[in-house]
Amino acid sequence: MVTAEIKKVGLIGGGVIGGGWAARCALQGIDVVVFDGDPQARRKLDEVLANARRAHRALTSVSVKREGTVRVVADLEEACAGVDFIQESLPEREALKIELLSRGSHAARPDVLIASSTSGLLPSRLQSSMENPERFMVAHPFNPVxxxxxxxxxxxxxxxxxxxxxxxxxxxxxxxxxxxxxxxIDAFIADRLMEALWREALWLVHDDIATVEEIDDAIRYGPGLRWALMGSFLVYRLGGGEAGMRHFLEQFGPSLQWPWTKLTEVPTFDQALIEKIAAQSDAQAAGRSIRELERIRDDGLVAVIKGLKSLDWGAGNLLAEYENAKHAKRS
Amino acid sequence: MVTAEIKKVGLIGGGVIGGGWAARCALQGIDVVVFDGDPQARRKLDEVLANARRAHRALTSVSVKREGTVRVVADLEEACAGVDFIQESLPEREALKIELLSRGSHAARPDVLIASSTSGLLPSRLQSSMENPERFMVAHPFNPVxxxxxxxxxxxxxxxxxxxxxxxxxxxxxxxxxxxxxxxIDAFIADRLMEALWREALWLVHDDIATVEEIDDAIRYGPGLRWALMGSFLVYRLGGGEAGMRHFLEQFGPSLQWPWTKLTEVPTFDQALIEKIAAQSDAQAAGRSIRELERIRDDGLVAVIKGLKSLDWGAGNLLAEYENAKHAKRS
Known part of the structure; x- marks a missing residue:
């Protein structure tokens, strides 16, 4: 089956990530069937869809011809039978994923690809009880999908x-x-990097070096701006100036032995630390609701991705490619 | 002395960071005297200044009334006498910084503030031999300054x-x-976070999980886009969805015990690893010069910061504030 023939996608799980997949698919004109037992699932999905439509309008001049339908079902097999692609986005519990992926694989046509959104569990274990496991892989997305x-x-x-x-x-x-x-490998690539940064951030809060808001500021007015463009290695290449990458690395080597991170220890994640972070996070949110913050985030992502479009570089370039492909398809 | 009276800045060190300070000051109409013994210093400074002018024009509608002058001197005392502010950006060698900061402090007027750009050394140690040490602090910037x-x-x-x-x-x-x-604290806030991410990135290259380009892609098409907007904690707050930050943290706790990073070990930074990273970095640069890559980076930063200006949020907001202040000053 070629890509163009994927007209209907089955989603196992309709939470933050599953809802994001539903929105991305629907805005591509792909019909979606979501398996989710939560009685609130419909309302939550509709809220995500509303935010996604808003972001899509702001991001691209390519209009949605026909939005895909989003149907919520309480039966797993119903979400997997008769669809052309399956994406699982359940909570990160291995046994649960293995069981439902197995059931889904028996309900699906044998050639239908099945992917898991897990941010860390190993695909070889997740596919262990599946029918036709060769069509399964992890495909780990990021919020908002x-x-x-x-x-x-x-x-x-x-x-x-x-x-x-x-x-x-x-x-x-x-x-x-x-x-x-x-x-x-556990946690793949991006989540390993995020996790490393997150652990150090927890230490900084734990030791009262900075509040969660100050840490977020340190990132977003500083290295975060460069990470959005270039990641880590290319930034360091430039940090080395004319002397070049080898010279930079040779200089950088010793600092790995310096006490610049607390990497050999993990903070105890007790109630006191949870309470401290949560209270600081509430102060940072300053009464804004999750949906309000999501819209701020979406506007920012749109601004960054659109801004980069003129550069032939990174995420903006991807948007340009996508728009060109869509326009070409129609003309 | 009030801020408005800082008309002339002395820079100790004119490398990548010192040159960036020279450019930021000059584009604010502030005269700069740079102490740097490198015979290439003048040429390098002029190249940084050219890139900075280009970026400034693209970033803001506020024009530079009169660019500050940038003078290079081979005598430390000459760069420190008669200036209104001193910024040191020498290589990260503590003994060198202590000695030159001490000499600079003796040459400067007693009320002149002196700041070090160090990305990790402790201010209490750096100020130990200074005249009037109460006017000294670390003020750690990021490249391009x-x-x-x-x-x-x-x-x-x-x-x-x-x-x-x-x-x-x-x-x-x-x-x-x-x-x-x-x-x-050693390395302050942002560099601790960068260092944590960087160590994990080194492991990923070392273990052939990903190349330097793939790691940069994992950042810039993924979490880097969000870091530019919101840092880490606010992103996780949104990742928790309606259940809230406390719930998210309680769920997240256990994963600190999972093998998601190699945080308990530091890779040996031997020649083989240096060679591997440098070769992959060369491939990623694809023949582009440092100056060329710097312009790509600058265009990207300009796009991101300008893009965010409409949002009343983060770095874009800062640009708007800055432009308003400049316009107000002139009208």
Whole structure:
């Protein structure tokens, strides 16, 4: 089955991530069937869809011809039978995922690709009880899924190369950036980096070096601006100036031995630390609701991605490619 | 001395960071005297200045009335006598900084603030041999200094509160975001976070999970886009959805025990790893020169900061404030 024939997607789980997938698909004209037992699922999905429509209008001049339908069902098999692609976004509980992925694989047509949104569990374990496990892989997206381009593709031991390629083509057709993970590893690439940063941030709060708001400011007025453009290595290449990357690395080496992070310890995540962070986070939010903050975030992502469009570089370039493809398809 | 009276700045060190300070000051109409023994210093400074002018034109509608002069001198005392503010940006060698800061402090007027750009050394140690050490602090900027807003202010044991406030006002008047570090700590805030991420990135390259380009892609198409807007904690607040920050943290707790990072070990930074990273970095640069890459970076930062200007949020807001202040001053 080629990408163009994916007209209907089954989603296992309709939470923050599943809802984001529903929105990305629907705005591509793809029909979605969401399996979710939460009685609030419909309302939550509609709120995510409203935010996603707003962001999509702001981001691109390419209009949505016909928005896909989003149907919520309380039966897993109903969400998996008769669809052309399945994406699972359940809570991060391995046993639950293994069981529902197995059931989904028995309900689906044998050629239908099945991907898990897990941010850390290993694909070889998740595919262990599946029917036709060669069509399964991890495809790890980022919140909000309807705006964030990255999707990390990590095959398990039984996954076929062809499945990875078909999945990557599908995500690419939806304006995403599939990134192949070279080896099966817990938490893949981006979440390992996020986790490393997050642990250090927890220490800074724990030790009263900075509040959560000050840490967020340190990132967003500082390295965060560069990370959005260039990641880490290219930034350091420039930090080295004319002397070049080798020289920079040779100088940088010793600092790995300096006490610049608390990397050899993990803070105890007790109630006191939870309470401290949560209270500081409430102060930072200053009464703004989650939906309000989501709109601020979405406006910012739109501004960044659109801003980068003129550069032939990074996420903006992806948007330009996507728009060109859509325009070409119609003309 | 009030901020408005800072007309001339002495810079100790004219490398990548010192050159960035020279450019930021000059584009504010502030005269600069740079102490640098490198015979190439003049040429390098002129190249940084050219890039900075280009970025400034693209970033803001506020024109430069009169660009400050940039004079290079081979005598430290000459760069420190008769100036209104001193910023040191020497290589990260503590003994060197202590000696030159001491000499600079003896050459300067006693009320002149002196700040170090160090990204990790402790201010209490750097000020130990100075004349009038109460006017000294760390003020750690980010590359490129003429575009990046963040400057981390960290006082030492002998630093006066008044000095910190005067320095913060000066940086703010140049469109920067001063962030006070609450406790004296190696590497302050942003560099601790960068270092944590960087160590994990080194492991990923070392273990062949990903190349440097793939890691940069994982950041810039993924979490980097959000870091530019919101940092880390606010992003996680949104990741928790309606359940809220406390619930999210309680769920997140256990993952600190998972093998999601290699945080308990530091990779050996041997020649093999240096060679591997440098070669992958060369491939990523694809023949582009440092100056070329710097212009791509600058265009990106301009796009991001300008894009955010409409949002009343983050770095864009700072730009709007800065432009308003400049316009008000002239009308």
């Amino acid at each position: 309807y705006l964030m381009p990255l999707v990390e593709i990590c095959p398990g031991k039984q996954t076929s190369e062809e499945s990875c390629e078909r999945a990557a083509a599908f995500y690419r057709s939806m304006g995403m950036k599939p990134l192949r993970v070279r080896k099966e | 003429y575009l990046m807003p963040l400057v981390e202010i960290c006082p030492g044991k002998q630093t006066s509160e008044e000095s910190c406030e005067r320095a913060a006002a000066f940086y703010r008047s140049m469109g920067m975001k001063p962030l006070r570090v609450r406790k004296e």
